[in-house]
Amino acid sequence: MASFFTKQTANPTTPTTQEQGPTLAELESVIAAGLDTVEHVGRALLQIKMRKLFLDTHPNWDDYLEARWKMSHAYAQRLIEAAAVIGEIRSAGLPIPTREAHARELRKVPTNKRPEAWSQTLAAADGNPDNVTAELVAAVATKHRTKKARRKAPKTIVVKGQGWSLRLERKTADLDPVKVLTEAIAKLTTTSSTTSTKAA
Secondary structure (H helix, E strand, O other): OHHHHOOOOOOOOOOOOHHHOOOHHHHHHHHHHOOOOHHHHHHHHHHHHHOOHHHHOOOOHHHHHHHHHOOOHHHHHHHHHHHHHHHHHHHOOOOOOOOHHHHHHHOOOOHHHHHHHHHHHHHHOOOOHHHOOHHHHHHHHHOOOOOOOOOOOOOOEEEEEOOEEEEEOOOOOOOOHHHHHHHHHHHHHHHHHHHHHHHO
């Protein structure tokens, strides 16, 4: 099947011609015959999308997916992304994931760590991709994800004077306290002026 897809040119976004790759009918036959074959379906969908072959029969990509395959835009995108991940695993010489959900979990791992994460997943499943569950991939993948730095909540600023205190609570750390206090003083001045006028 790999040779079928290698007929495409280096730039899949150029206008469609017979020399540039499989026709719409050929690509659709791949999808129809292999809805369980994630890699092939994803690659076929990508070519149809990038080469705009869907315009032969439908006004836009979403209409094509719905009318031809009863498929949502989001699911088609997941299949396309899964095909790319599976291609990476294949290139690493490992047995490939068999489900879109496997590839979805692997996508959460940095590219250079995906083969290792998949290899460990396979080891936990006795080397058989058919024994792998999305939950197992997720559990192994979690160990390989880059940890995000936790953002600390900004500190409350408290200013005290004789007989008064001012407490400034910020919702985000990027607020400039001086600017905030200047705005507060302007509002207080306006409020005081309005109150004085009404009292008079």
